[in-house]
Amino acid sequence: MSEYFHSVRLIENRCKGCVICAKRCPTEAIRIRGGQSQIIEARCIDCGECIRRCPAHAKTAVTESLDDLNQYKFNIALPAPTLYAQFAPDIRIDTILSALMEIGFDDIFEVAQGAEIVSLAIKDYLKSSAVSFPIISSACPAVVRLIQVKFPELIDNLVPIDAPTEVAGRVARARASRKHGIHPDEIGIWFITPCPAKMTAVKQPLGSEKSNITGAIGISEVYGRLLKAVQDVPAGVERRHASWVGVNWAISGGESLAVGIDKQLIVHEINNVNDILEQVALGKLAGVNYIEALACAGGCIGGPLTIQNRFVAEVNMKLRAENMKAEDTAKGRVPLQEYRESALGANERRAIEPRPILRLDEDIFKAMYKVEVMEKTLQQLPGLDCGSCGSPNCKALAEDIAQGKASSTDCVFKLRERVRDLAKEMIDLAEKLPPSLDKDSS
Amino acid sequence: MESLNTQVIVLNFELKGSDFEAAGEASSKIKLVLQQIGIRSDVIRRIAISAYEAEMNVIIHAYRGKMKAEIFSDHTKITLKDEGPGISDIKLAMQEGYSTAPDYIREMGFGAGMGLPNMVRCTDKFDIESSVGIGTTISMTVCHNPLTIVGQ
Numbered sequence: 001m002s003e004y005f006h007s008v009r010l011i012e013n014r015c016k017g018c019v020i021c022a023k024r025c026p027t028e029a030i031r032i033r034g035g036q037s038q039i040i041e042a043r044c045i046d047c048g049e050c051i052r053r054c055p056a057h058a059k060t061a062v063t064e065s066l067d068d069l070n071q072y073k074f075n076i077a078l079p080a081p082t083l084y085a086q087f088a089p090d091i092r093i094d095t096i097l098s099a100l101m102e103i104g105f106d107d108i109f110e111v112a113q114g115a116e117i118v119s120l121a122i123k124d125y126l127k128s129s130a131v132s133f134p135i136i137s138s139a140c141p142a143v144v145r146l147i148q149v150k151f152p153e154l155i156d157n158l159v160p161i162d163a164p165t166e167v168a169g170r171v172a173r174a175r176a177s178r179k180h181g182i183h184p185d186e187i188g189i190w191f192i193t194p195c196p197a198k199m200t201a202v203k204q205p206l207g208s209e210k211s212n213i214t215g216a217i218g219i220s221e222v223y224g225r226l227l228k229a230v231q232d233v234p235a236g237v238e239r240r241h242a243s244w245v246g247v248n249w250a251i252s253g254g255e256s257l258a259v260g261i262d263k264q265l266i267v268h269e270i271n272n273v274n275d276i277l278e279q280v281a282l283g284k285l286a287g288v289n290y291i292e293a294l295a296c297a298g299g300c301i302g303g304p305l306t307i308q309n310r311f312v313a314e315v316n317m318k319l320r321a322e323n324m325k326a327e328d329t330a331k332g333r334v335p336l337q338e339y340r341e342s343a344l345g346a347n348e349r350r351a352i353e354p355r356p357i358l359r360l361d362e363d364i365f366k367a368m369y370k371v372e373v374m375e376k377t378l379q380q381l382p383g384l385d386c387g388s389c390g391s392p393n394c395k396a397l398a399e400d401i402a403q404g405k406a407s408s409t410d411c412v413f414k415l416r417e418r419v420r421d422l423a424k425e426m427i428d429l430a431e432k433l434p435p436s437l438d439k440d441s442s
Numbered sequence: 443m444e445s446l447n448t449q450v451i452v453l454n455f456e457l458k459g460s461d462f463e464a465a466g467e468a469s470s471k472i473k474l475v476l477q478q479i480g481i482r483s484d485v486i487r488r489i490a491i492s493a494y495e496a497e498m499n500v501i502i503h504a505y506r507g508k509m510k511a512e513i514f515s516d517h518t519k520i521t522l523k524d525e526g527p528g529i530s531d532i533k534l535a536m537q538e539g540y541s542t543a544p545d546y547i548r549e550m551g552f553g554a555g556m557g558l559p560n561m562v563r564c565t566d567k568f569d570i571e572s573s574v575g576i577g578t579t580i581s582m583t584v585c586h587n588p589l590t591i592v593g594q
Contacts (some may be wrong), residue, residue, distance in 0.1 A: 153483035
C-alpha cells in the first residue's frame with residue numbers, strides 16, 4: 001500500500017476538467033491537469049467536499065459492498081446514527097436494525113452505543129489535569145486530518161480517545177467472539193458510513209496502528225435494499241440498545257450535549273472549521289473550553305454518502321430523539337452510566353503525527369527562496385482566482401510556479417499579455433524599412 | 443544583532459486603529475510564511491500568538507501603526523511602531539489583568555489585560571518603549587530553535 005490511502009476517487013470519463021472541486025477543496029489538494037481533476041495525495045484529508053460539489057458526479061468514494069461479507073464467518077453491522085435519519089421518525093430503530101439483519105448481517109452493534117461510551121470517557125478525561133484548553137473533539141476524522149496537515153500545533157488539543165466507531169467496533173468484536181465462540185479474525189465488522197472520511201479512517205486509522213473495523217459500506221450503497229427490507233421485517237423485535245444521547249451525535253451539537261461541559265463552541269462545515277482552528281491557533285478563543293468540530297454542514301447527517309437532504313434528516317433526527325426520550329422514560333431506561341476501560345483500547349493508541357503540507361522545501365534556505373519567488377509571482381498575477389490555470393487560485397499558482405510545477409503562462413491573462421507584447425513587436429518590425437527605401441530618413 | 447546568514451524574508455504591514463475586520467491578517471500571514479519555511483509548529487504558535495496580541499493592541503488602542511516581520515532561518519523579529527495614546531506606566535501595563543480597554547472592546551472579548559504578559563511569555567526577547575501622546579514601539583524576537591540564544 002502506498003503512503004496514503006484515499007477513499008475519494010475520480011470517475012475519469014465523467015470529469016469535465018472544470019475547476020469547481022479544486023476551488024472548494026479546503027486544503028488546496030486538487031489541480032486540473034490534462035482536462036482531469038488530480039488529487040495531491042499528501043494534502044487530501046478525505047473530507048468529501050469534492051464529491052459533494054462536483055456537478056458532473058465525477059467524484060466518488062470507494063467503499064466496500066455487501067458482497068464482501070462472504071469472506072467472513074460472522075458479520076456485524078455497525079450503523080452510524082446518521083442511518084436512522086434517512087428514514088421517517090415513525091419507522092422504529094428496531095425496524096431499521098432488523099432490516100440490516102435481513103440484508104445479510106448476523107448481528108448489529110450501534111455506533112450510537114460507542115458514542116455513549118465515548119461521551120462518558122470524555123467527561124472523565126476533562127477531569128484529568130493534563131488537559132490543554134480548548135479541547136478539540138476527535139470524532140470527525142476529516143477534522144483530525146485537517147489539524148494534522150494545517151494545524152499541527154493543535155494536535156495536543158485533540159481529545160485522546162478513539163472515535164465512537166472504533167470503540168463500537170472493538171466492543172462488538174470482543175462481545176461476538178465471546179458470545180458465539182468465534183475467533184475474532186473470523187468476524188467481519190462493517191461500518192455503515194455517511195462519509196468517505198470514516199472509510200479512510202478504517203484503512204488508515206488515526207491514533208492507532210490497526211482499525212477494529214473490517215470495512216466501511218456507504219449508507220447510499222445499502223439504502224435501496226434497506227428501504228425494501230424495512231417494509232418486510234416483522235415488527236415488535238427489540239434491537240435498539242443506544243439511548244437518544246448516543247443517537248444525537250449524528251447532528252452537530254449532539255456530542256456537546258452528551259459531554260455537557262460549559263463554554264462549548266460548535267462548528268460545522270469544513271471551511272468554517274478551518275476558520276475556527278485558525279482562531280484557536282492564534283490564541284483568540286481563550287474563553288472556550290470545548291470545540292465540537294464536524295467537517296460536514298449540519299454534522300454527520302450532512303455526509304456526502306447520505307441520501308436524505310440534511311435539513312430533512314435533521315428534523316427526522318430531532319423528532320426521533322423526542323420519541324426515544326418519551327419511550328425510555330416510560331420504560332424506565334436511562335442512558336449509559338458506566339463503561340469498561342477496555343472499550344477505549346488505550347494500549348492500542350498511537351500519537352497522532354503531524355503531516356504538515358505547507359512547507360515548501362526540506363532545506364530552510366531553499367524554502368525561504370521559494371517564499372520570495374512565490375510573493376513576487378503573486379504580485380504579477382491578476383488576482384482574479386479564476387482557476388483557468390488548473391490551480392485553485394492565484395496564490396496556489398504562485399506556489400506551483402515556485403515549486404517548478406507550473407509556469408506563469410499557465411495563467412491565461414499572463415499568456416494574453418505575452419501574445420499582445422509579441423504582436424506589438426511584430427507590428428513594429430513590420431513597419432521598419434531598409435534605409436534604401438525609407439524616404440523619411442534622408 | 444548580526445545574523446550569520448544574510449537571507450531574510452521581510453514582511454511589512456500597515457495597521458489601522460479600530461479596523462477589526464482586518465484584525466489578525468498580518469499575524470496569519472506571518473504564521474503562513476513560517477509554516478512554508480518549515481519552522482517547528484510549537485515555535486510558530488508562540489510567534490503567531492505574540493504577533494496577534496501585538497497587532498490587536500494597535501487596532502484596539504492606537505490610531506495607526508506599522509508592523510514589520512523579519513524572518514531569518516534561525517529567528518524571527520517582529521517590530522510594531524504605532525501612533526497612539528502611548529502607555530504612561532509600562533510596569534503597570536505589564537501586569538496580568540491590567541487593562542485600559544473600554545467596555546465595548548471588552549464586550550468583544552478583547553482587552554482582558556493579558557496582551558503584554560502573553561507577548562513576554564511567548565517571546566525570547568521583548569522590548570517596549572512608549573511616549574504618552576505619541577505612541578508605542580514594541581520589538582519581539584523568538585528563536586526558531588529554542589536551544590540557541592539570539593544576540594549572543
